[in-house]
Amino acid sequence: MIIDIPLETATRHEQHGRWPQAASVEDFRHNLATVQARIAAACQRVGRDPAGVRLLPVSKTKPEASLRLAHAAGCRMLGENKPQEAYRKWQAMQDLDDLRWSVIGHLQTNKAKLVARFATEFQALDSLRVAEALERRLQMEGRGLDVFVQVNTSGEASKYGLAPDEVAAFLQALPAFSALRVRGLMTLALFSAETERVRQCFVLLRTLRERLRQDAPAGISLDELSMGMSGDYEIAIEEGATVVRVGQAIFGARPMPDSYYWPGESSAQAFEA
Numbered sequence: 001m002i003i004d005i006p007l008e009t010a011t012r013h014e015q016h017g018r019w020p021q022a023a024s025v026e027d028f029r030h031n032l033a034t035v036q037a038r039i040a041a042a043c044q045r046v047g048r049d050p051a052g053v054r055l056l057p058v059s060k061t062k063p064e065a066s067l068r069l070a071h072a073a074g075c076r077m078l079g080e081n082k083p084q085e086a087y088r089k090w091q092a093m094q095d096l097d098d099l100r101w102s103v104i105g106h107l108q109t110n111k112a113k114l115v116a117r118f119a120t121e122f123q124a125l126d127s128l129r130v131a132e133a134l135e136r137r138l139q140m141e142g143r144g145l146d147v148f149v150q151v152n153t154s155g156e157a158s159k160y161g162l163a164p165d166e167v168a169a170f171l172q173a174l175p176a177f178s179a180l181r182v183r184g185l186m187t188l189a190l191f192s193a194e195t196e197r198v199r200q201c202f203v204l205l206r207t208l209r210e211r212l213r214q215d216a217p218a219g220i221s222l223d224e225l226s227m228g229m230s231g232d233y234e235i236a237i238e239e240g241a242t243v244v245r246v247g248q249a250i251f252g253a254r255p256m257p258d259s260y261y262w263p264g265e266s267s268a269q270a271f272e273a
């Protein structure tokens with residue numbers, strides 16, 4: 001008799017830098033369908049409804065032509081890491097009036113005005129200075145912004161985000177910013193082929209959310225957990241992700257090393273050799 005022992009979901013980080021380029025609407029449809037199927041399978045493993053997981057395609061570094069193909073394949077929100085790059089793309093694609101933008105990378109206060117102008121969502125809030133700058137600019141624009149508080153769950157000094165034990169006090173300060181609609185928490189896991197260590201980052205974010213929920217101030221919702229990318233989104237879903245940010249598995253590998261986005265990151269290079 002063959003006993004079917006479920007294998008533990010592994011990372012796909014060995015694919016890093018090797019994902020094939022999407023060059024047509026068909027390629028994008030195919031990649032999106034593949035990712036959605038994997039999302040559904042991960043949900044099924046843990047008894048979740050796939051409707052509770054939002055796929056955010058990440059288009060950073062990719063040219064406008066690629067983004068237009070992704071839009072034609074059905075993408076209606078795109079994630080970008082750098083505010084200036086995102087702003088430039090938004091300006092160039094104003095004709096696509098149903099396309100919305102999520103900024104998922106670190107923000108300096110002097111770029112808050114860009115984000116306030118065009119973004120629907122900002123996933124990397126990690127300081128009151130940035131909250132203040134965004135609030136001021138959003139008030140001027142007469143706009144609101146969905147925000148996620150970024151938490152450093154890997155303990156790496158190179159990663160942005162609040163330390164887990166700083167988040168409770170930070171949340172208490174956020175109701176003062178009426179233009180910021182707090183939706184939940186975001187994290188980047190350790191970039192490692194050691195599945196268990198990656199999973200622990202996701203577990204940490206989920207358990208932190210459960211703890212914080214009880215004392216969260218009125219109006220601060222912690223329903224969302226944004227965690228997981230091309231190499232680890234299936235593990236993130238098993239641990240409760242409601243948003244997965246997937247770039248390379250949809251668009252293809254990026255030409256630039258990850259140190260360009262995540263200063264100090266060196267571990268990614270190990271997978272790119």
Ligand SMILES: *Cc1c(COP(=O)(O)O)cnc(C)c1O
Pocket residue numbers: 058060081104105188228229230231245246247248249261
């Ligand atoms: C680039 C990026 C992603 C997506 O990474 P992929 O490996 O392309 O899936 C997710 N989150 C953040 C914050 C990013 O900068």
